[in-house]
Amino acid sequence: MVRLLLSLLPLTVLFPAFFTVAQDIGGPGPVTQAVMERGKLVCGANAQLVGFGAVNSSGQYQGFDIDICRAVAAAVLGDANAVAFRPLVGTERQAALQGGEIDMMSRNTTWTLSRDAVWGAIFGPTTFYDGQGIGTRVGYGISTIEGLDGGSICVGQGSTTELNISDAVATRGLEITVLTFPDAFSTWQAYLDGRCDAWTSDKSALLARHATAPDPAAHVLLDITLSKEPLGPLSPQSDPQFAEIIAWTVYGLFTAEEHGITSANVDDFLDSDNPGIQRLLGQSGNASGSYLGIANGFMVEVIRQVGNYGEIFERNLGVPPFNLERGINALWTDGGLLYAPPFR
Numbered sequence: 117m118v119r120l121l122l123s124l125l126p127l128t129v130l131f132p133a134f135f136t137v138a139q140d141i142g143g144p145g146p147v148t149q150a151v152m153e154r155g156k157l158v159c160g161a162n163a164q165l166v167g168f169g170a171v172n173s174s175g176q177y178q179g180f181d182i183d184i185c186r187a188v189a190a191a192v193l194g195d196a197n198a199v200a201f202r203p204l205v206g207t208e209r210q211a212a213l214q215g216g217e218i219d220m221m222s223r224n225t226t227w228t229l230s231r232d233a234v235w236g237a238i239f240g241p242t243t244f245y246d247g248q249g250i251g252t253r254v255g256y257g258i259s260t261i262e263g264l265d266g267g268s269i270c271v272g273q274g275s276t277t278e279l280n281i282s283d284a285v286a287t288r289g290l291e292i293t294v295l296t297f298p299d300a301f302s303t304w305q306a307y308l309d310g311r312c313d314a315w316t317s318d319k320s321a322l323l324a325r326h327a328t329a330p331d332p333a334a335h336v337l338l339d340i341t342l343s344k345e346p347l348g349p350l351s352p353q354s355d356p357q358f359a360e361i362i363a364w365t366v367y368g369l370f371t372a373e374e375h376g377i378t379s380a381n382v383d384d385f386l387d388s389d390n391p392g393i394q395r396l397l398g399q400s401g402n403a404s405g406s407y408l409g410i411a412n413g414f415m416v417e418v419i420r421q422v423g424n425y426g427e428i429f430e431r432n433l434g435v436p437p438f439n440l441e442r443g444i445n446a447l448w449t450d451g452g453l454l455y456a457p458p459f460r
């Protein structure tokens with residue numbers, strides 16, 4: 117063995133780049149393999165939340181979470197359009213993941229202990245740091261959660277939201293009737309129909325719904341955050357290698373923004389002499405995707421076809437009618453929480 121290694125030594129000296137690239141993690145896991153054979157990624161998505169995941173007027177899925185699915189398809193298959201979206205309401209998520217109906221999910225889904233353990237999920241990096249809020253009509257004159265005492269609040273079933281609002285009401289000793297609905301659309305509709313004095317969800321969802329309401333200025337968020345809601349992609353525990361691909365695709369989106377690499381200028385960076393950029397893009401013999409069993413330059417296709425994190429955020433959420441601020445979803449270098457480990 118030692119003799120064999122010694123005899124290989126001159127080769128590693130002569131061709132270090134080859135040996136770096138060849139150190140991959142082995143064959144693809146079962147989910148990656150299925151995606152590759154099918155030539156399509158099946159991504160569980162929201163079809164009802166404009167800005168994050170919704171079907172647009174031309175019948176295409178569009179939104180921040182949708183672009184995360186597309187980025188993973190570009191990473192694994194080299195084609196951001198090779199995605200079949202599977203619409204999921206909140207209560208369908210666990211079964212879709214456990215039944216193998218989807219390869220991954222990117223659908224305003226909060227990372228929690230029980231979802232890790234009971235759903236059998238591996239959560240990827242958080243793509244949107246959120247918190248639960250309460251929305252109400254300006255005309256109702258309610259400005260605090262205590263102002264809802266004796267009233268009612270609408271909430272969607274099968275969500276962290278449903279659990280958090282019960283805690284928030286109980287710990288404050290309030291008498292608020294919590295009305296639950298099977299999906300996001302019926303929850304919002306019930307509130308609009310005046311069946312509840314307020315409604316509660318992730319703040320991003322409240323803002324997105326208010327912004328696209330017939331009368332956006334008629335709705336307001338109370339100045340309260342009831343919980344932490346780290347939203348991000350997830351995949352089945354059966355394939356940790358696929359989970360690594362999702363994780364490093366998201367980290368690659370953060371890192372591309374850090375370096376100022378965009379869909380418009382990525383080609384200018386292919387011969388960059390910055391070693392960090394070479395590693396991100398898998399250029400100059402540096403290993404990148406080969407560690408994950410996918411194309412070494414996977415991030416080139418991801419950035420070229422989908423853009424960096426900042427582009428994804430701005431295109432879907434930074435524009436009217438949402439005009440969302442980056443807030444804590446800024447890069448760590450700008451005082452936010454987005455921080456990727458090194459591509460090395």
Ligand SMILES: N[C@@H](CCC(=O)N[C@@H](CS)C(=O)NCC(=O)O)C(=O)O
Pocket residue numbers: 164165205206207224225226271272273274275276277298299300301303304317318321322325345347
């Ligand atoms: N992030 C939360 C909530 C996700 C969610 O989809 N909530 C639905 C109810 S099931 C909702 O009402 N969303 C607001 C909307 O889409 O307007 C979770 O993972 O449970």
